[in-house]
Amino acid sequence: MVHEWALAEAIAMYIVRISKGRNVKRLVLSIGRLQSVDKEILDFALRELLNEGNVVVDELKYLNEEILLKCRKCGFEWSPLLESLGSEVSEFIHFIPEVIHSYVNCPKCNSRDYDILSGRGVKVVEVVFEEGGQ
Amino acid sequence: MDPRLLVISKRLEGVKAVVPVMSPKGGVGKTLIASSLALAFVERGRKVGLLDLDVTNASSHIVLGVKLDELKPLEEKGVVPPLVNGVKFMTICYYSSGNPLPLRGKDVDEAIKEMLATVIWNQLDLLLIDTPPGISDEVLDIVSYVSEPRPLIVTTPSRLSIASIEKLLKMLTESRVKAIGVVENMVITEEGTTKDLAGKYGVEVIGRIPYDPFIERSIGDVRILKSTSFFSKVMSLADKVLVKLGL
Numbered sequence: 001m002v003h004e005w006a007l008a009e010a011i012a013m014y015i016v017r018i019s020k021g022r023n024v025k026r027l028v029l030s031i032g033r034l035q036s037v038d039k040e041i042l043d044f045a046l047r048e049l050l051n052e053g054n055v056v057v058d059e060l061k062y063l064n065e066e067i068l069l070k071c072r073k074c075g076f077e078w079s080p081l082l083e084s085l086g087s088e089v090s091e092f093i094h095f096i097p098e099v100i101h102s103y104v105n106c107p108k109c110n111s112r113d114y115d116i117l118s119g120r121g122v123k124v125v126e127v128v129f130e131e132g133g134q
Numbered sequence: 135m136d137p138r139l140l141v142i143s144k145r146l147e148g149v150k151a152v153v154p155v156m157s158p159k160g161g162v163g164k165t166l167i168a169s170s171l172a173l174a175f176v177e178r179g180r181k182v183g184l185l186d187l188d189v190t191n192a193s194s195h196i197v198l199g200v201k202l203d204e205l206k207p208l209e210e211k212g213v214v215p216p217l218v219n220g221v222k223f224m225t226i227c228y229y230s231s232g233n234p235l236p237l238r239g240k241d242v243d244e245a246i247k248e249m250l251a252t253v254i255w256n257q258l259d260l261l262l263i264d265t266p267p268g269i270s271d272e273v274l275d276i277v278s279y280v281s282e283p284r285p286l287i288v289t290t291p292s293r294l295s296i297a298s299i300e301k302l303l304k305m306l307t308e309s310r311v312k313a314i315g316v317v318e319n320m321v322i323t324e325e326g327t328t329k330d331l332a333g334k335y336g337v338e339v340i341g342r343i344p345y346d347p348f349i350e351r352s353i354g355d356v357r358i359l360k361s362t363s364f365f366s367k368v369m370s371l372a373d374k375v376l377v378k379l380g381l
Contacts, residue, residue, distance in 0.1 A: 006212035006252040009144070014137035072238075092229035095213060095252070098189075098245040099226065102233035112236050120244070124137060 003095060004038055007122050008045035016053035019129060023056040028126040030063045032119040034097045036082065036090055042122070058130075067119030071106040077117070080104050097121055138251035142279050145212075145250060148257040149183070151379045153314065154276045157288040158298040160267035163319040164288050166349070168264040169197040170365055171286075173356060174372035176220035180259040180381065183215065185249070186225040187276070188266040189242050190235050195225050199354040202227055212254040219356050224253050242271040250279055259381050269302055277309050284379065287316045287337070291326040299328075303335040314378050315340030317371055340378065341371035 015024065031037050039062055050057055070077045080100070082090050089103050097120050101112050146152060155168040165188070172184040186194040195202060198218050206228050208214040215224040226235065226245060237245065255261060263283075265272045276283050285306060289295045299316065306313055316332045316339045329339050343364060352359040359365055 002209045002211075003213060003252060006141070006254070007138075009211075010137040010141040010251050013140040013144070014135065017140065092231070095207075096226055096229050096245050096248050098237055098241045098248075099229045099235060101237060101241070102230040102235045112234060113238075115238070116241070121248075 002038070002041060004041040005045045007037065008042055008049055011122065011124060012046055012049035012053060014124065015050060015127060016055055018127070019053075019055050022129040022131075024050075024058065024127060025130050026059045026061070026126065026128040027057050027124070028061045028063060030065045030123045030125045032065045032067065032097070032121045032123075033082070034067050034093060034100060034116065034119045035121045036094045037122060063125060065119045065123075068117040069104070069114045070117050071109060071111055072113040072115060073111040074106060074109040076106055076108040078107055079119075136247065138247045139279060142247075142250045143281055145253060145255060146261070146280065149255055149261045150259050150381060152261045152263065152280050152283045153375065154187075154263040154265055154273075154283050154285045155288060156265050156273060156285045156302060157295070158267055158269050158302050159289065159295040162288050162290050162295055163343075164267075165193050165264050166197055166353075166364075167286075167288055167317065167319060167343075167368065167371075168262050169194045170359065170368040171372055171375070172221045172262050173219060173360065174365070174369045175260055175376075177369065178372060178376065180376070181257060182220070183222040183224070183255050183258045183261040184264065185253070185261060186227070186264045187246060187249075187272045188264055189226055189245050189272065190237050191266060192225045192227045192264075194223070194264050195227050197353055197359070198223065199356060200225075202232060207253075210254065212252045213249075214254050222255060222258065224249065239271045243275060246272065246275045247279070250275075260379075269305060273302075277306070277311055283311060285311065285313045286375065287313050288319055289316060289328055290320045291318055291323065291328060293327070296326070296328055296331055300331055303331070303337065307335055313337045314375055317341035317343065319343045320345040340374040341367065343367040343371070
């Protein structure tokens with residue numbers, strides 16, 4: 001099992017902690033494309049781990065978040081194509097998205113000083129609990 | 135709240151002691167001492183991890199002679215660091231391939247949270263953390279995210295360095311973080327004012343390592359490193375750290 005499991009563990013711990021014995025009616029996660037997370041593996045791991053924490057999730061939804069970078073030097077905004085970096089580099093970015101700064105420069109001014117405005121990693125967007133519980 | 139922060143304590147639950155090697159002053163030998171201490175603890179039969187958190191300028195792999203293109207962590211429900219000379223060794227350089235990695239503070243914080251949340255250390259006696267100079271994201275993240283770290287403070291006898299570590303000792307005291315001790319590196323002359331400063335903050339000077347003009351030739355070759363007078367001093371330092379930690 002892969003890196004997704006570790007990310008799922010963090011999310012599951014968070015949901016179990018705030019659930020206070022309630023089941024989840026709806027859980028929405030956003031998946032930043034930069035981290036190239038395998039949704040099937042994340043989904044499997046998350047359901048397993050929530051089940052271990054005695055939390056049942058009715059609806060688990062994933063939103064894709066596109067990558068948007070903004071250069072600090074010239075202000076240019078762009079969305080890099082990860083495919084053009086090759087599979088090995090995409091794998092490196094998958095583990096730690098910030099290493100994109102080692103492989104991508106601003107297309108306008110060649111600077112590596114840019115912000116990741118969106119599309120970094122996995123985030124909890126919405127959690128709706130069922131009524132009742134503790 | 136960032137869910138990754140919750141899982142950090144789980145990742146470190148099998149680690150008996152987390153020892154960040156810190157100094158706000160650059161060039162005092164943090165990386166060499168952190169890497170050598172890791173090797174020294176292995177020599178003493180302890181299970182040891184080394185995490186290089188000098189995110190934008192990691193260099194522990196150079197001391198240990200790691201060939202980044204030949205060695206990578208494994209994936210097993212997270213990231214499992216490879217064994218280097220008996221040390222479980224993790225660095226962001228596995229992924230940056232020797233390219234520049236210029237990061238702003240927010241990105242440094244994100245990278246550190248990602249590593250702390252996803253690296254699987256399992257059972258360790260000690261996890262050493264190499265840190266960059268300054269009192270910035272790396273130091274603050276350790277103090278904020280890691281439960282009960284026991285920093286080892288490195289200084290040289292220079293007044294510039296001693297003035298810097300006073301700020302760190304003050305900040306750690308305010309944060310209720312108890313340093314294991316202070317080590318004086320690159321000592322050339324008689325005892326300076328480090329002892330007085332350490333005493334002021336209730337910390338002991340637990341090592342004095344003389345300046346070794348030949349240490350440079352050992353960088354990247356662990357066999358040579360272990361034969362230096364520097365390393366024999368580090369072994370003594372390691373023994374004191376083990377006593378201090380009850381390990």
